Amino acid sequence: MQCTKIGWCSTMSITVRDCLKLPSLRNAEVLAGHAGLDQYVSTVSVLEYAKTFAMANPLFLGNEIILTAFISIKDDVDAQCEAIRRLHAVGEAAIVLYYVDYYMENVDQKLVQVANDLDFPLIVMPRNDYSLRYSDVITEVLMHIFRDQQNETRFATQLLRQISMMREQQRSISGILRLLSDRCQYTFLLVDEDGRDCGFAPWPMSIDEGFRNSVYDHIDESDDFPITFLWKDCSYVICKNSFATKTKSRFTLFSIMAAGTAEDTKILQASEVLQSSYDIWDDDLRKKTQDDLVRMVLVEPTEEVYRFANSMRLDLHPLRIMWVICPSPAEKYTYGSADRATIKYEIKKYLQANRKTGIVDTFDNSVVAFMNDDKYLEFDKDLCESLTKYLQEQYPGMILTWCGALDSITDAKRAYLLLEEYFPTACAIYAHKTVLTQRELSFAGNCHDTLHGATVLPEKYRLILKPLQGRDEKTAIDTLSAYLIDADKNIAAAAKYLHVHESTVKYRLNNIKRKLGYDIAEMPGVYSLYKALALNRLLHTRNNIKY
Missing domain, CATH: 3.40.1390.20 (HprK N-terminal domain-like)
Structure with a gap:
């Protein structure tokens, strides 16, 4: 949105x-x-x-x-x-x-x-x-x-009231600094007594990374505040104000504003709001862990994410796999935050037991995990299948989406956007799968775009299935769909999905090959057939899909 x-x-x-x-x-x-x-x-x-x-x-x-x-x-x-x-x-x-x-x-x-x-x-x-x-x-x-x-220039009390009405996931130092920045129209930087960056809120929001680096440089080089510096022909002032919380923790708030706009009352009230926030919600505001990186990556993948990761002594670059565990559309409201918290805990234990470096957190209606990939893909595949088996036993309807080869945090966000956009469509096409891949999400997106707005199968794909028309058309299409889409050309698995004997599936497939006039397992014919079957399946379930 x-x-x-x-x-x-x-x-x-x-x-x-x-x-x-x-x-x-x-x-x-x-x-x-x-x-x-x-x-x-x-x-x-x-x-x-x-x-x-x-x-x-x-x-x-x-x-x-x-x-x-x-x-x-x-x-x-x-x-x-x-x-x-x-x-x-x-x-x-x-x-x-x-x-x-x-x-x-x-x-x-x-x-x-x-x-x-x-x-x-x-x-x-x-x-x-x-x-x-x-x-x-x-x-x-x-x-x-x-x-x-x-x-009313006295804003601290009312702003604290607003912060108290925030939901827990919103009540963070970044969020509070953002409120202060919008109210005062200043840029704020908060650091702790060890000089670690606790939060940064620019004003205006369009300020670039170069400005931020310039602020850091001038703060590091000076002990005498306020200080004045030039940035792109404009003059700015940096003011410094320190405060201590009731737990004796000390923080320093740097306020940056255009020259001539500094107001002591605003700066003092900003420090007062931060001090009171730490005194009231200290536990919430200090809950900064490696797992917080999950939300940072998926929400706003900027250099700030790498800085925070470095402060936690974590290298994000090897974490090239993302798992997203969320309920199928039919089970969307079955599981709540307590279930997601339990799943997060179980996945963390699972990754640790298998010597995986990973970060795990809840995000929206899902649990997201980033981890390093093994040099053998089969090992990661086995891990995924074992976890999925456990999830299906404990949380029926949970789907694990695997996205790999994520070489940057931008790749990770792009993959999550793809999932958010086409997850319901993919679930409709791959109705029996408990593990989806990024490739299947992309294919679902392709089908979505092909079918968007259509009430009947597009002519190109209708002609592909036309040879199957007749008294046994539904049986033929159901068999082909189970064999190609659900069972990945495994006759035993197809028979299981169709609730028939394997020999019945073989007999039907032979008849289908004869009618189509080509081998249904060979490229390129199988791709067009595969997509026609997927589109046909979507048409029959489109009332449950968000177009």
């Missing part, structure tokens, strides 16, 4: 209810989530492209009003419901739907029910009105927030 952040962050007392009184929202209808109307509002974001993975992006800090028309998922109610769940999970304040009855035919009752269950305000702008502009709401809400900021 791609989102564009608009404006600055406020930590004052503006609520969704207050925003609904603004002229641009006065005629909007609250369809659901009335109990959440007193949620604080910090800023406004525009949802451009609804894909669930990006909901984990650290740019989602909560307390935002989200404006969207759900254009990319206008016909997919399940995806709309999932978007609402994700927005609620990251602590957003409300969603405002535009162009209902123009792009979206209506607001499905399932969407209303989800919003009500979560107490998440679902607001609909006047229907069938294409003249409505996002900019009207953006301008009015941000001006309302700005005026509130101008009237």
Whole structure:
């Protein structure tokens, strides 16, 4: 889900209810989530492209009003419901739907029910009105927030209240620094008493790596603060402020801002917020382990990930295998966070017992593990199959997706995006598999693109299966699908899936070869046949697939 952040962050007392009184929202209808109307509002974001993975992006800090028309998922109610769940999970304040009855035919009752269950305000702008502009709401809400900021310069107490309302996974030093940076419009760098980097939040977000390195260089070279430095013909100031927590831990906060904009009250309040946060949530904020790298890799694969890994004395480059364990679409809501935590623990033990270097953590609805690959692929394959057998015994419906040859953290994120996009499609094609590979995800994506929007098998692939038409057509297609897709050309396995004797499968396959006129096990004919069967299977299960 791609989102564009608009404006600055406020930590004052503006609520969704207050925003609904603004002229641009006065005629909007609250369809659901009335109990959440007193949620604080910090800023406004525009949802451009609804894909669930990006909901984990650290740019989602909560307390935002989200404006969207759900254009990319206008016909997919399940995806709309999932978007609402994700927005609620990251602590957003409300969603405002535009162009209902123009792009979206209506607001499905399932969407209303989800919003009500979560107490998440679902607001609909006047229907069938294409003249409505996002900019009207953006301008009015941000001006309302700005005026509130101008009237109240003491923000520490209210910001701490906002932090207390964060969900545990959001309440991190990075998240708190981001809130402070947005509120003060300063760049913040926090280090501990040993000089280790605890968090960095740039302002604006577009500041590049070169600026950050310049800040580090000037801090290392100077003991006398504040200091002034030039970056791309602009003058900046670095201020330094230290504080101690109730556990006697000492931290130093460096505040970086454009020359002439430094305000002592902002800097002191930022330190106060951080000190109080450590005093209140010390255990949460200190839970930095190697496993945190999983989320960092999948959310925002930047040089920061390598820096953190180096500080933990871990080399990420040999970790070229990624396992993603998540439930099949049919079992999506069967297993909860406690199950994922147990699976994480079991996988960590399993990797350690097999002398694998690895990091494991829960992520979204899955458990993700990165590990080094063995010089013999068969060894890693055996490990995977043994683990999958255990998972199927303890957690039926769990699927392990194996992605290998990941030579960078960018490769890892790309592989996870592929999984998120096409996992349901792959599960429909490979209905009997408990281990999926990156190649099968790519093939599922290819099938998805071929079939997208079609209600019948495309002509090219219909002609491939045409020789099988007749009284035994369904039996022939079922047999071929089991043999090629499910059993990987293993007759015994195909017989098991079809609940028939092996000799029956052999007899059917001989008849099929005669009708098709070529050997169904030889390339290139088998590829076109394989894809035609996969597309045919998708057509029969498309009601369960998110297109």
